[in-house]
Amino acid sequence: MAKDIVYFDLETQRTANDVGGWANKHKMGMSVGVTYSTALNEYRIYRESDVQDLIKQLLKADLVVGFNHISFDYEVLMAYTIMDLRDQVRSLDLMIDLETRLGHRLKLDAVATASLGGLSKTADGLDAIRWWQQGKMAEIAEYCCFDVKVTKCVHEYGVQNGHVKYLDRTQREQRVDVKW
Numbered sequence: 001m002a003k004d005i006v007y008f009d010l011e012t013q014r015t016a017n018d019v020g021g022w023a024n025k026h027k028m029g030m031s032v033g034v035t036y037s038t039a040l041n042e043y044r045i046y047r048e049s050d051v052q053d054l055i056k057q058l059l060k061a062d063l064v065v066g067f068n069h070i071s072f073d074y075e076v077l078m079a080y081t082i083m084d085l086r087d088q089v090r091s092l093d094l095m096i097d098l099e100t101r102l103g104h105r106l107k108l109d110a111v112a113t114a115s116l117g118g119l120s121k122t123a124d125g126l127d128a129i130r131w132w133q134q135g136k137m138a139e140i141a142e143y144c145c146f147d148v149k150v151t152k153c154v155h156e157y158g159v160q161n162g163h164v165k166y167l168d169r170t171q172r173e174q175r176v177d178v179k180w
Contacts, residue, residue, distance in 0.1 A: 003038070003039070003062045003063070004037055004038060004039035004040075004060070004061050004062045004063075005037075005038040005061070005062065005063045005064075005065060006035050006036070006037050006038075006057060006058060006061035006063070006064050006065070007035065007036040007064075007065050007066065007148045007151050007152040007155070008033070008034070008035050008058065008064050008065070008066045008069055008073065008148065009033070009034055009066060009067070009069065009073065009144050009147045009148045009151065010030050010031075010032065010033035010034070010054075010073045010076060010077070010144065011030070011031045011032050011033075011125060011128035011129070011132070011140050011143070011144050012028035012029060012030060012031060012076055012125070012128070012129060012132075013028060013029035013030070013031045013048075013129065013132050014027070014028045014029055014129065015028075015126070015129055016028070025072060025075035025076050026075060026076065026078055026079040027079065028076050029048065029076070029079070030046075030048050030051055030076055030077065030080070031047075031048065031128065031129075031132040031137075031140055032045060032046065032047060032128075032137065032140045032141050032144050033045075033046040033051065033054045033073075033077075033144070034046070034141065034144040034145050034147075034148045035054065035057055035058075035148065036148050036149070036152055037057070037061070043145055043148065044057065045141045045144075045145065047137070051077065051080045052080070052081075054077070055077060055080065055081050055083075055085070058077075058085065058089050059083075059085075059088060059089060061089070061090070062090065063090050063091070063092060064089050064090065064091045064092070065091070065092045065093075065094065065151065065152070065155050066091070066092075066093055066094070066151060067093070067094045067095045067108045067147075067151050067154075068093065068095040068096075068108075069091065069093055070086055070091055070093040070096060071093075071096075074086050074089070074091075092155075092180065094108075094111075094151065094154060094155060094158075094180075095108070097178065097180070098111070098164070098166075098176060098178075101176050101177070101178070102176055106166050108147070108150060108151065108154070110166045110167045110168075111154050111164055111165070111166045112150045112153070112154055113167055114164075114165035114166050114167050114173045114174075115153075115154055115157045115158075115164045115165045115166070116150070116153050116154065116157060127143065128140045128143055128144070131143075155180060158178040158180045159180045162177060162178065162179070163175050163176060163177045163178060164176060164178055
């Protein structure tokens with residue numbers, strides 16, 4: 001069986017301000033989680049009521065790839081499980097890897113825009129929270145699916161080329177070597 005790389009992202013029901021700060025990510029609640037599995041060659045969309053199935057898929061994956069998913073998405077998910085997903089899931093967090101290489105954080109959009117020739121995010125997390133409040137689950141799922149696609153494309157670009165490009169703070173294109 002082929003190696004199963006699962007690309008992953010989730011959106012929340014509440015902001016950090018709503019739950020008393022960033023130390024309370026476990027109180028933010030998942031609105032929608034999305035995965036793309038290379039073994040299954042499919043996207044899966046999970047609602048909060050399906051969160052246990054999402055956690056099972058992450059635990060079974062050979063590698064979970066995301067962007068800031070270890071310190072954010074896993075923290076949100078750990079409200080739904082007794083397991084510490086940071087220790088139980090083999091993960092590659094592209095943001096953490098790039099931050100280690102560069103000494104500062106990048107946004108997914110800065111990497112995607114430069115590396116993928118203009119492909120970029122379609123909204124942001126605050127839009128997704130507003131959609132949650134309005135009951136617009138389809139919009140959240142579509143946005144989250146697109147973020148998973150962008151993460152997958154950035155990862156594949158880095159694997160194929162041994163580097164990714166990014167826009168620095170002055171919007172100049174830069175390049176950083178990666179070993180993904």
